[in-house]
Amino acid sequence: MRDADMAETSPVRGAMVIKPWGYGVWEQLQQELDRRIKATGHENCYFPLFIPLSFIAKEAEHVEGFAKEMAVVTHHRLKNIDGKLQPDPAAKLEEPLVVRPTSETIIGDAFSRWVRSHRDLPLLINQWANVVRWEMRPRLFLRTTEFLWQEGHTAHASQEEAVEETMKMLEVYRSFAEDWLALPVIAGEKPENERFPGAEATYSIEAMMQDGKALQAGTSHFLGTHFAEAQNIKFQDDVGTLTFCNTTSWGVSTRLIGGVIMTHGDDDGLRLPPAIAPRQIVVVPMLRDKPEDAEVLAYCESLVAALSGLSVFGQPLRALLDTKKIKSAEKRWNWVRRGAPLILEIGPRDAAGGNVTFMRRDSLRDGDKVKSIACSRAEFLEEKAVQLLAEIQHGLYAEAKARLDANIISGVTDWAGVEAYFSGDEDAFKGWLKVSWSRPSGAELDAVEQKLKGLKLTIRNAPLSQPDSFAPCLFTGKPGVEEILIGRAY
RNA sequence: CGGGGCGUAGCUCAGCCUGGUAGAGCACUAGCUUUGGGAGCUAGGGGUCGAGAGUUCGAAUCCCUCCGCCCCGACCA
Numbered sequence: 175m176r177d178a179d180m181a182e183t184s185p186v187r188g189a190m191v192i193k194p195w196g197y198g199v200w201e202q203l204q205q206e207l208d209r210r211i212k213a214t215g216h217e218n219c220y221f222p223l224f225i226p227l228s229f230i231a232k233e234a235e236h237v238e239g240f241a242k243e244m245a246v247v248t249h250h251r252l253k254n255i256d257g258k259l260q261p262d263p264a265a266k267l268e269e270p271l272v273v274r275p276t277s278e279t280i281i282g283d284a285f286s287r288w289v290r291s292h293r294d295l296p297l298l299i300n301q302w303a304n305v306v307r308w309e310m311r312p313r314l315f316l317r318t319t320e321f322l323w324q325e326g327h328t329a330h331a332s333q334e335e336a337v338e339e340t341m342k343m344l345e346v347y348r349s350f351a352e353d354w355l356a357l358p359v360i361a362g363e364k365p366e367n368e369r370f371p372g373a374e375a376t377y378s379i380e381a382m383m384q385d386g387k388a389l390q391a392g393t394s395h396f397l398g399t400h401f402a403e404a405q406n407i408k409f410q411d412d413v414g415t416l417t418f419c420n421t422t423s424w425g426v427s428t429r430l431i432g433g434v435i436m437t438h439g440d441d442d443g444l445r446l447p448p449a450i451a452p453r454q455i456v457v458v459p460m461l462r463d464k465p466e467d468a469e470v471l472a473y474c475e476s477l478v479a480a481l482s483g484l485s486v487f488g489q490p491l492r493a494l495l496d497t498k499k500i501k502s503a504e505k506r507w508n509w510v511r512r513g514a515p516l517i518l519e520i521g522p523r524d525a526a527g528g529n530v531t532f533m534r535r536d537s538l539r540d541g542d543k544v545k546s547i548a549c550s551r552a553e554f555l556e557e558k559a560v561q562l563l564a565e566i567q568h569g570l571y572a573e574a575k576a577r578l579d580a581n582i583i584s585g586v587t588d589w590a591g592v593e594a595y596f597s598g599d600e601d602a603f604k605g606w607l608k609v610s611w612s613r614p615s616g617a618e619l620d621a622v623e624q625k626l627k628g629l630k631l632t633i634r635n636a637p638l639s640q641p642d643s644f645a646p647c648l649f650t651g652k653p654g655v656e657e658i659l660i661g662r663a664y
Numbered sequence: 665c666g667g668g669g670c671g672u673a674g675c676u677c678a679g680c681c682u683g684g685u686a687g688a689g690c691a692c693u694a695g696c697u698u699u700g701g702g703a704g705c706u707a708g709g710g711g712u713c714g715a716g717a718g719u720u721c722g723a724a725u726c727c728c729u730c731c732g733c734c735c736c737g738a739c740c741a
């Protein structure tokens with residue numbers, strides 16, 4: 175990630191500095207997802223970073239789930255005591271504030287004031303924000319102490335409508351991940367033990383990284399009336415009865431960028447799907463401090479201007495002329511590492527002959543050699559540029575999709591089979607197993623969880639698409655009711 | 665919080681055992697040469713050796729305390 179110029183670690187443990195190239199990817203992702211969230215009827219708001227401690231305590235399961243990873247603000251002033259700058263005891267807050275790990279409670283508080291009548295519903299709100307979760311083991315992009323995300327929060331008159339909303343947003347995430355990030359995913363329901371604290375049902379999209387591990391790439395929760403009851407979100411229906419709302423929440427984060435990196439990267443660095451590449455085409459002029467440099471530069475400038483006039487994926491094409499004063503060959507490799515989809519190398523001969531020489535980042539090499547392709551400027555502008563970007567986008571998806579499909583393994587019906595598949599070298603590639611189970615709960619589910627833990631496995635989700643009949647439960651031997659995916663996860 | 669490892673140049677690390685006052689490669693700066701593709705040569709800049717206390721004529725090196733980071737477990741978008 176450092177070589178790809180995306181982000182670096184910071185003086186604050188677990189918190190990263192996102193560099194321009196990495197933030198550019200986030201902006202591309204953010205812009206498109208924001209568009210899709212608005213297209214489904216939601217509006218953006220902004221709620222405070224700080225949440226009164228008492229708010230968090232309102233929903234019992236919610237507190238329990240997040241208590242261990244909460245940053246707490248207890249003072250509002252520093253004082254120099256014995257030569258050391260420290261919190262001023264006189265400035266202790268009466269009620270501590272927590273830094274939001276998620277905003278159900280503070281948004282719910284607003285909802286309780288905003289919702290009066292069935293005419294106020296549904297209430298469809300989204301916010302883009304940073305949140306803090308004090309994780310034990312942070313990992314760049316995948317699990318940082320502070321991360322950027324969007325969290326949607328909605329309130330509905332009926333359970334059916336809230337469930338429908340939950341599923342609708344899950345589908346928004348699935349299609350966004352697949353067509354915009356080229357990230358194939360499995361959408362499904364999380365088992366009871368993996369639910370969001372306080373949720374009635376949690377759904378996720380799960381992506382497979384190149385080492386076979388699963389990454390939860392997005393979640394959508396049906397919260398029932400749990401939060402509404404805890405926070406008094408009520409409405410009067412059309413006959414005047416006072417009823418609790420059904421609420422939902424759903425989010426994706428900067429973790430998606432980690433998913434893109436770990437799905438599409440190769441030995442030469444990152445490979446960005448063109449749809450989210452901050453620069454889709456980078457022109458590197460091969461300059462040599464000679465008089466003909468001026469012609470090469472002029473040719474490149476007009477090329478970039480023409481490219482910028484094109485449109486791809488329904489947006490203006492993003493092209494860049496890299497004029498940084500470093501060696502051209504080195505410049506070219508920097509763009510390879512960053513994952514720019516198309517890199518054009520333009521020398522005096524191209525400029526004189528009206529040609530374009532380029533490299534495709536998705537299929538950079540032919541054996542050990544880097545593949546350099548040439549065509550006329552006209553052909554590149556009128557045909558190749560847009561066509562290749564679309565081809566790269568689809569190609570990256572297809573490659574990852576083939577890996578996902580090939581490594582979801584069915585047919586294992588007993589625990590010995592699970593052990594056999596996941597035994598041996600822990601670093602070796604292991605995919606996921608799709609197994610049948612009886613959907614146990616309570617103590618029976620705990621036992622399953624513990625058993626899986628022995629092999630460092632977790633239940634990822636129960637895919638939305640299920641067969642008509644099931645083998646007996648792999649864990650309990652009871653009749654199977656559902657297929658679930660199990661695997662190792664980040 | 666338990667177990668293990670490590671803090672020396674921007675980065676990766678050597679030196680520490682057997683104390684004598686700082687090294688390499690990459691990166692950076694300059695010059696020359698080279699160049700249809702991740703160059704070479706030469707010269708140079710850059711370090712209170714994580715912090716503090718101790719032993720000693722002398723500490724990166726030995727002793728003690730503290731701080732930080734990484735890996736393995738419990739937690740997780």
